[in-house]
Amino acid sequence: DSFSGDWRTAQWMRTSVGEFLDGSGIQPDALGIPDGADVFDAPLFPVADSVGELHRWLRWYAAEPAARRASADGWLAARRLSARDLLTRADLGELEALRKKRLVRSLARMMERRRTSVFLNMDLEATAALLAEAPEPVPDIACGEDPPAHRMAASMFRAEYLRRRGDPDWGTFAEGAFAALRELIVRDEALGGLEPSLTTLPDQIVWGRSPLRLDFAGGWSDTPPYCLLHGGRVLNVAVDLNGQPPVQVFARRTDRPSIVLRSIDLGVEERIEEFEALERCDEPGSSFSLAKAALTLAGFGRRFAARPAPTLRDRLTEAGGGLELSLLAAVPKGSGLGTSSILAATLLATISDVAGLGWSKDDVIQRTLALEQLLTTGGGWQDQAGGCHPGLKVLETHPGLDQTPSCRWLSDRTLEAACAEGTALLYYTGITRLAKSVLGEIVRGMFLNSGPRLRTIRAIVDNVEPVADAIQRRDWEAFGRGIRRSWRLNRELDSGTSTPEIDAILAAVDDLIHGAKLLGAGGGGFLFLVAKDPEAGRRVRCVLEENPPSPRARFVSLRVSQVGLEVTRS
DSSP: OOOOSBTTTSEETTEEHHHHHHHTTOOGGGGOOOTTOBGGGSOOEEOOSSHHHHHHHHHHHHSOHHHHHTTHHHHHHSOEEOHHHHHHHSOHHHHHHHHHHHHHHHHHHHHHTTTTSSGGGSOHHHHHHHHHTSSSOOOOOOOTTSOHHHHHHHHHHHHHHHHHTTOTTHHHHHHHHHHHHHHHHOOHHHHOOBOOOOOSOTTOOEEEEEOEEEEEEOTTTTSTTHHHHHOEEEEEEEEEETTBOSEEEEEEEESSSSEEEEETTTTEEEEEOSHHHHHOOOOTTSTTHHHHHHHHHTTSSSTTBSSOOSSHHHHHHHHTSEEEEEEEEOSOTTOSSOHHHHHHHHHHHHHHHHTTOOOOHHHHHHHHHHHHHHTTOOOOSHHHHHHHSOSEEEEEEOSSSOOOOEEEEOOOHHHHHHHHHTSEEEEEOSOOOOHHHHHHHHHHHHHTTOHHHHHHHHHHHHTHHHHHHHHHTTOHHHHHHHHHHHHHHHHHHOGGGSOHHHHHHHHHHGGGEEEEEEOTTOSSSEEEEEESSHHHHHHHHHHHHHSOSSTTOEEOOEEEOSSOSEEEEO
């Protein structure tokens, strides 16, 4: 009801005031209101002296016309107020305070009954903001016995509420939410029971190599907890850089029962002879965190092994000897090309081969998701799936714990031709940013069902099919517009996705391109540009090579990988 306009014709109770009164057996003229007066001034609200009387009037308004006619004289005789009277007589400040007090009590009861109420499906970010402003604190309800899916949302809600009230303990509850997510994904019963057995000959080397991935649309929808609740859909392509798969792992069995880890690109080495050193893998900055986590997940540690072993030496002796792993990631750190996840997947696939575990690509993708939870870095499935599976494709999962993506391959002829003629350009900006800092903030919004964030992610998902359709129709301009749309939505999701330096790069070449986006989480790393034509591509190169944003900035040649993850033996 608008409460405006001529009082006889204004909408009221699904009809007009005049028709409502006629149906109730009340002559409109009996109200004594001048013709043409505004409904805002019509005395339509009877004053109740008790809750019981209030309920009787509410039932009267909701009753059928015949029932209302029986009490029409009582309505006419009652003291009645208009909407204007109500507004001038009400203590609006007191009313607002009373409503907030009732709301806090109601939400607290919903929170207590969160397993059966809609509380955890609400916009918990907005709810926390509302409750944080209330004078009464929200009761601290223990959620340690809740299932992990409930516990992660309830813990993050508590963290957000405390953060907004300036309580320094909010971080403890936030970590509790991430711990619940790890518990949900890293399930010992699904991942454990492993018996590694080194199956290679003494002089054999197992060689794993993978391309990297360029994400075109749908990023962030593959990230837990969003994908667990809604499923995910992404469009990406596997690419080799400078003619080679940039991520490589070499494995060799040794006689000495120890594990040797080497990084070719970092020039460091570590020998591991105790379980404690192997299982200390939750330090994202460590040179060998990925390798240690991969070996732990492969049953060389204690947690996922089928049988206990007194020492790591005993475990390796039982498996058939020691193990040397050499790692190569020929791409800068913080590239935005999914290097960390793809290196983890390559490690798992190589270890699976050398240790006779027999994992498929789907197994490797799932275990990489678990590995990143073990490292506390988090992450989704699109990076490892994008590198494991070759070519240009749409990857999709459905809600639930099984996040094995289905793969719909697309024709990559247009993209291959663009790479060859210089209209698809890959530019390393020389600016880096650790994805974990971006990931944590966005995932926090996912835990909280943040309305603005979820709407943006849904728009990101909706952009997948238009971009895929454009590349299939060989409409290079429409493809570029889709890439530009992906970039805009990523920036909407996280304002830190871009920086003034990145904005300056894009502004310098904007009239030469259909679209561009930073790959991965953004903030730096590699930039993918869709030039309007080969001449525009050449000019883009000239502009950025003459004015590089960093001494390390450079163009890198790329080609579509038709192989994906590959593991062979010498």
